[in-house]
Amino acid sequence: MAATPTMLVRSVRVRSEPALTAPHSRLPSSAGWVALGAIAVLVLAGLGLRLPTHAALSIAAAVVAIAAAALMVRSDGVLVFGYAVLATAGVGVLGNETSSNIGWFSLCVVAACCVYVGGPWIGLAYWAGTITLFGIEWTFLERDAGWGAWMAGVTFTALAAHQVRQQRYLVAQLRAAQAGLAQRSRAEERNRIARELHDVIAHSLTVSLLHVTSARLAVEHDPSDAARALTEAERLGRESLDELRAAVGMLRQDGDPRDDARGDARDQAAAPMPGADALPALADRFRTAGADVELSVDGDLRRLPATAGLAVYRIAQEALTNAAKHAPGTLVQVRLIVGPASVRLTVESAGRPVRGAGSGLDNPDPGMGLGLVSMRERAELLGGGCTAGPGGRGWIVSATLPLDVRRRGAAAS
Incomplete structure (x- = not known):
């Protein structure tokens, strides 16, 4: 079976480098x-x-x-x-x-x-x-007295050789540390790509399937409604494709000559990623697909940094997608509260994941989709937290992110 974007998250593991010991090697x-x-x-x-x-x-x-x-x-x-x-x-x-x-x-x-x-x-x-x-x-x-000179000479060369050996050992340590940082950076980048691909593809497929299902049910009794649902599915597919291209385009380096040959790759990369201000449009998208979504926002969304806004959007997107898959037709309440020092997102629905429902985010069942893991990682990367589990009318996803950049950096470290 071909690997899906979510499988990338499971496949990446950052391995710690073994501690170096001073080598007993031969002379070059x-x-x-x-x-x-x-x-x-x-x-x-x-x-x-x-x-x-x-x-x-x-x-x-x-x-x-x-x-x-x-x-x-x-x-x-x-x-x-x-x-x-x-x-x-x-x-x-x-x-x-x-x-x-x-x-x-x-x-x-x-x-x-x-x-x-x-x-x-x-x-x-x-x-x-x-x-x-x-x-x-x-x-x-x-x-x-010449013997004293030989004593001094042997002592000096021994000390000099020890310094050279230590420098060689430190250089080896530095190279190993650089290799470890490069490996960790590659793993983190792969995880970031996997999260973006998972969120974009899973959301677009779920909502598109809702539209297609609606069109299939209405094609005989209300052709105009079926056509509207198919048009919306087509629009969503094009929009998701543009968003996917933008996410992939962010990975390209500035000045890559291949970008010039491929036209608008840089323009797509420069396209802004969605933020918290796009939550109303996200809720409307689910409503047009037949989902019952209520959205309430308390606070000034302009206070959210771009990274926090993107995380809030992606977490809400994933939570709504899961609700549409596991509890179709039930009311989903999305509440966003922007406080003095943090922003809190709560998504409550009557559904819950099919497997691993009691495990929450701390111990996800291997059979579960990795959307819950993706939500937790997004929150933790910004110094916040995300939990999911039974509560209220069924299932609650709750995420809290700090607004202060310095506090986020201290928490993440």
Whole structure:
């Protein structure tokens, strides 16, 4: 079965994004090659300063350091720490008892890799081990202030890598938040479209069917009355089609070149949506279709903002449509009261939804039409509320909307 506009409301659900945790990921490929190249160059430079003394041991230490570094830049998590320790051991053999050996500089690069990939705790463990190594060299093997410079260098690069990692994490959080907002915006827009389509189509079909039924019953006994009913149904169909085009046209962006090719799309989009001042015409439309509708308005409708006026109109439209479907021929009373801070709409009839009658709006039965859900959503989006349930002579729909923009924003948030 093809999806109807009301099905869109049920199909849209906004899913919350899972909380991000700091990633233990590998280095990006380009960064890994740069880090490995830097370590290799520094280790080879240190090897050149070490030769020809202990040539075999020094070459072996350089090979171990470079090989461990190559594995480190391609690893993640705890493995990074293990390969970093192995690379540090090789560099320690090359620069043993010599603070001026440039090979020690490679440990700054190794420390940055540990922090960036492994995270703060692995980075802290490596930093503590490296500082301990430098402290032993300074205290027991060569009393040279140069060891203090290496301590400062490793500390600085570790902190810098931590900042880069944090920035990367914050950027990932920001992108996830943006994606969530975009998804939520799309869902809200789809729900808004579904509400407009449901209200326009359900109302026009219901009233048109009333006219067609009236024409069918009168075609044999009063052809003129049947013709009048069919003419009214045709007029209503054209009017509803224009309203539907206006609702869809609101979705088009200004400046879309396709609008120029399609003629009056922008003019239709700019057409004003109905407001509370259109309630008398709405009541007359149902009366001409054979419904018994009484409308009373208390207060100045000009005080209603456009958004509140549209919500009042759509809620009344949906309530009258439901009454026409479920309680045809009974009296429907529509009362609108514009107070100092809010507007209250009440629609009372002798009918009620076929299923889920006792559930109201808080727990709508899955089998019910989504008109009641649409009314509730319209009211809640403006910071108000809408209820529907048994009462009075049968069924009462009651909606209250605040008039103050700031109060609406505070309530909605």
